[in-house]
Amino acid sequence: MNASTDASAGAAPAPLSGTRWLVVGAAGMLGQDVVAAAAAAGADVVAAGRAQVDVTDPASVAAALVGVDVVVNCAAWTAVDDAEAREGEAFAVNAVGPAHLARAAAAAGARIVHVSTDYVFDGAADAPYAEDAPVAPRSAYGRTKAAGEWAVRAEAPDHLIVRTAWLYGAGGGCFPKTMARLAAERDRLTVVDDQVGQPTWTVDLADLIVRLVAARAPAGTYHGTASGQVSWYGFTRQILATAGHATALEPTTSEAFVRxxxxxxxxxxxxxxxxxxxxxxxxxxxxxxxxAAPAVLGL
Known part of the structure; x- marks a missing residue:
């Protein structure tokens, strides 16, 4: 980093005091919370949306990285189904963009935090995926995100790749909001019970990213998901209970919802x-x- 995060004698400063952060994709659900968490920890934060930094344009990226200590890449093509027919466009954002950011970060002496996804794995395991487990994406989205990870590792030795999954938050559309809305509109809901994961609040992931940087964690790959596990059906049961909906809920299989x-x-x-x-x-x-529920559902 260009600035120290060591606490001085006497009253300890905020853990990121004196550091300048650039959050790319700052208007998104996760980006908003990363901006807030980094600022609360004392960082000087620049929040950049697409209008400020175009990750597919190396000149735009290089100009934005001047004087930056930490860049967090929250920008991504996340339309999973659309990526199947538009893989080239998804690749430009999810792979070429991270390559530009990582190359510019290395040139600027900045640490890059790159947010990735569980979709880099095939989903066929029966025990938690280790950080060094072989990637085997089964979708265009997964392939482009795996390529983005590779680019970051290749271009920026001082990198933190943080994989996450099943994100939800107050700052955007997400599964809990959708289920609560549908429960208010319908008498019965059917939800898949054969997909298992870790619902993760964007506030918690943002906090984890801040803690990783503040701890000067070694370069490498980390998993930023909540602990435990549950199916989409099980998560929906909790969402409806929290929201106070008595809507009937039925489990089903993935075959019933082909995407x-x-x-x-x-x-x-x-x-x-x-x-x-x-x-x-x-x-x-x-x-x-x-x-999370009160903020996410507006309770």
Missing amino acids: PAPRPAYSVLGHDALRAAGVEPIGDWAERWKA
Whole structure:
């Protein structure tokens, strides 16, 4: 980094005091919370949307990285099904963009934090995926995100790749909001029960990113998901209970909801790398949902 985050004698400053952060994709659901978390930790934060930084334009990226200590890449093509027919466009954002950011970060002496996804795995496991498990994406989205990880590792030695999954938050459309809205409109809902993952609040992921940087975690790949696991059906039960809806809920299988892009059946990620770096993983998904629900659902 260009600036120290060490605490001085006497009253300890905020952990990121004196550092300048650039958050790319800052208008998104996760980006908004990363901006807030970094600022609360004392960083000087520049929030950049697409109008400020075009990740597909190397000149735009290089200009934005001048004087930056940490760049967090929250920009991504996340329309999973659309990527099946528009993989080239998704590749430009999810792979070429991270390559530009990583190359510029290395040139500027900045640390890059790149947010990736469980979709880089095939979803066929029956135990949590380790950080060094082989990637085997089954969708265009997964392929482009895996390529983005490769580019960041190749271009920026000082990188933190943070994979996440099943994100929800107050700052954008997400599964809990959709389920709560549908429950208010319908008498019965049918939800898949054969896809298992870790619902993760964007506030918690933003906090984890800040803690990783503040801890000066070694360069490498980390998993930023809540602990525990649940199916979409099980998560929906909790959402409806929290929202006070008595809507009938029925489990079903993935075959009943065929989509253009295959969904991983098993999206549970392990957290050994975090523990090895001395960084506490995010807590249990159910407990974190209780904390998140008022903000996410506007209760």
